[in-house]
Amino acid sequence: MKQTIPVIDLAPALGGSRAERLAVARRIEAACTDIGFFTIRGHGVPLELIDALRGHASRFFNLPLExxxxxxxxxxxxxxxxxxxxxxxxxxxxxDRAPGDLKEYYHFGRETWPDDPYYTGPEGQAYFIPNRWPERPAGFAAAASAYYAQMERLTASMMELAALALGIDEHFFADKIDRHITAMRINFYPAQQTPPEAGQLRAGAHTDYGLLTILNGENTPGGLQVRTRAGDWIDIETDPGTFVINIGDLLMRWTNDRWVSNVHRVVNPPADAGPAAQRISIAFFHHPNYDALVECIAPPGQAKYPPVLSGEYRDLKYRQTRV
Structure with a gap:
């Protein structure tokens, strides 16, 4: 049987009883321990909001390059x-020494923040940066901001379930993500007019940096793959009505490798795929407060990683990936 990632229905946990929340948390624990990826449905994010942002993104990325x-x-x-x-x-x-990825993207963060030194001071200014929006299509900024707000709501619920799954206080992460530095990327993978270079992919094999990633994609040729513990690459279905969740490096460090931040990639479409291979994916890279100290949840003397500040770790990874 072909291996797939688990599909978890969040609906029983969102506003459900503690027993229902624990049942969902146990499924999350199993997925994060095994492969670090799972799909969620019953997430409560309005489909029309998702469709609105995808529509604006498609119109933008199909504009002339200039x-x-x-x-x-x-x-x-x-x-x-x-x-x-x-x-x-x-x-x-x-x-990994790799050529540039075959994608375009739009990078943005939260639209507003309080007039507080955490956000506006010298360190905060490195993470809370005014967004830059295009002239066209009209409504792009509003659609992106509405989507971002829904992702904030969803990640707060996901991190409570993660804490339950790990057997720690349900609100353990609350004061570590209440001023998070999450960025979003809308990735655009155009149809490929010329053959890629040797080893060049739409997105090279990598792990994500933060706590978890919430990805909304679409099923077109040349999609997302994750590597199993056995070393095999398996395809991930990315239906526009669901979200794919994967664990990031900082959450793996926090759990002392109990949960895996797994390697994944976006492969090239078949050479004869044509315009149908155009693909958009929307990624919310949930990252803790920049001053959150990530220390392993492990018995004394058993930690595999030294403590690291959330912001410093993200900045290191950004520097490493620039071509």
Missing amino acids: EKLRASPADPSVPRGYRALGFDALARGNA
């Missing part, structure tokens, strides 16, 4: 706005 480039930041190191094909190589974050 117009899209006007939405790029003047300083390439600023993680906001549009990035053209080959800007980064995700495999380099895992010490």
